[in-house]
Amino acid sequence: MSLAVVGVAFPNADGSNRQFEIMLCHAGEMVRLVPEPTNKKDRHAIAVFSTRGVQIGYVNAERAPRVGALLASYDAQAVFQRVADFGAWIRVSFDGQAPALTDAMLVEPEEPDIAPPDPEPDFYPDEIWPDD
Template sequence: MSLAVVGVHHANPDKAKSNRRFEIMLSSPGEPVELCPQPNNPADPSAVAVFSMRGIQIGYLTAERCGRIGALIREGREVQAVFQASADFGAWIRVAFDGEVPVVDPTALAPEPVPMLAEGADPEAEFYPDEVWDD
């Protein structure tokens, strides 16, 4: 299962002032990440923090997912997670349960395809300039 990691623009509370976005940039697909429920979190008692393999927090699971994932962890179910990819909003991780090993989805690593123009096509054919109004 792929899960989104959000909250990357917030500062970490550690003394070193570690940067979540920078830590995501250092992370590689397949690196283990740790999921830590935070029942004392004042914003959301069901919050689940995500930490890189270097022990730096990179964010939180989304509110929609943290309740169920946190409950599984508190029940003692085995939950393994790996870093999958960075994203504009934060990052993606892969999670597996009950002894299964998470596998990075190779389609998530593929770059967005760049549309190619057909040979001889006009590159400005779909360009529509803004209308110029009289002053």
């Protein structure tokens, strides 16, 4: 399962910089998931730490409750996947084995070449009035 790591713009309590730590991480490097049931903002919060013990962010809040339940029931392993615009991606396996990364997981998907629709087209059709 690939999970988004968010909250990277906030400083850590010890003053370390999450974004800087993310830049030090490389694909396949182990990361640690730490549930924070006493977190004041979200009791389901799951902090993500690098191998150097520096927090790089949190598992996305939408996924955190499910991931927390899986962490409590299974032997999870997690690795750094890649840097993203919003923070980072990690890959988690709940079968006790290190997650596998494919080449496709290590790059940002390309945007499709389809142009978005014009929000204000230059053509406005005439109204069709009912016949009297």
